[in-house]
Amino acid sequence: MFVASVPLGSALLVRQFDFAIGLAMNEVVLDSIPFHIDLDSLMRKLHLTEGSSSARELQRLASEAQAIAKPKAVYKVAFIESKGEDHVVVDGITLTSRVLRVNLEQAHRVFPYVATCGTELDEWSSSIDDMLQSYWADTIKEMALRVAMQALSEHLEDRFRPGHLSRMNPGSLPDWPIQEQRKLFALLGSPKDAIGVELTKSLIMVPLKSVSGISFPTEVGFASCQLCPRENCPGRRAPYDETLYDRKYRPGPN
Numbered sequence: 001m002f003v004a005s006v007p008l009g010s011a012l013l014v015r016q017f018d019f020a021i022g023l024a025m026n027e028v029v030l031d032s033i034p035f036h037i038d039l040d041s042l043m044r045k046l047h048l049t050e051g052s053s054s055a056r057e058l059q060r061l062a063s064e065a066q067a068i069a070k071p072k073a074v075y076k077v078a079f080i081e082s083k084g085e086d087h088v089v090v091d092g093i094t095l096t097s098r099v100l101r102v103n104l105e106q107a108h109r110v111f112p113y114v115a116t117c118g119t120e121l122d123e124w125s126s127s128i129d130d131m132l133q134s135y136w137a138d139t140i141k142e143m144a145l146r147v148a149m150q151a152l153s154e155h156l157e158d159r160f161r162p163g164h165l166s167r168m169n170p171g172s173l174p175d176w177p178i179q180e181q182r183k184l185f186a187l188l189g190s191p192k193d194a195i196g197v198e199l200t201k202s203l204i205m206v207p208l209k210s211v212s213g214i215s216f217p218t219e220v221g222f223a224s225c226q227l228c229p230r231e232n233c234p235g236r237r238a239p240y241d242e243t244l245y246d247r248k249y250r251p252g253p254n
């Protein structure tokens with residue numbers, strides 16, 4: 001029986017990388033995140049019938065994946081040094097986004113992060129030629145990424161008791177474009193050395209099943225989806241609020 005979860009209170013192996021530059025804080029790596037595949041829910045998600053030859057093939061793939069998977073995350077504790085109208089300076093790096101700036105009104109401490117399904121699963125899946133099985137492998141990698149994000153959230157909660165955390169990702173809104181991804185990676189030193197996630201020249205993360213962002217404490221929960229009108233998005237986490245930008249984020253007249 002496979003179970004997809006990160007047990008609460010599970011001991012996550014934490015490695016720390018000391019930065020010898022100025023007052024920069026350590027980055028912290030979570031690289032011992034338990035990953036168990038719930039085969040029943042995976043079969044339901046992929047619309048496979050128990051006992052079928054496809055289901056047996058999926059079980060074989062899931063066993064292979066579970067044996068090698070190492071989802072990971074890296075984060076650091078960073079401090080806001082100053083705030084402008086449409087930017088914040090975090091550990092010496094200027095992040096330009098009006099929405100992020102407003103969301104950080106009450107914050108002094110943030111948690112930049114990168115989480116990933118891991119290079120192990122990524123390399124394993126790249127050897128699969130069959131298109132359907134490749135899609136199944138992608139689904140497994142998405143599960144691993146979700147588990148990494150869940151482990152990171154629980155770790156931040158346990159270690160810092162920050163209250164309610166929201167997060168923003170560069171590129172999720174025109175207000176915080178994908179080009180800001182470079183700054184986020186710079187804040188974290190070298191996510192490639194830490195957890196194997198590389199940023200290409202075209203700003204794509206490799207492995208593709210990786211996510212980067214900033215977690216921050218908020219009294220009122222925020223999700224970028226509230227400001228995104230895209231219809232039928234399978235990743236939507238909150239309804240679109242047509243008037244939110246004007247109510248909360250539009251700069252006032254000078």
Ligand code: SF4
Pocket residue numbers: 172224225228229230233234235236237
């Ligand atoms: S609705 Fe979809 S595209 Fe828009 S921010 Fe949410 S997840 Fe991203």
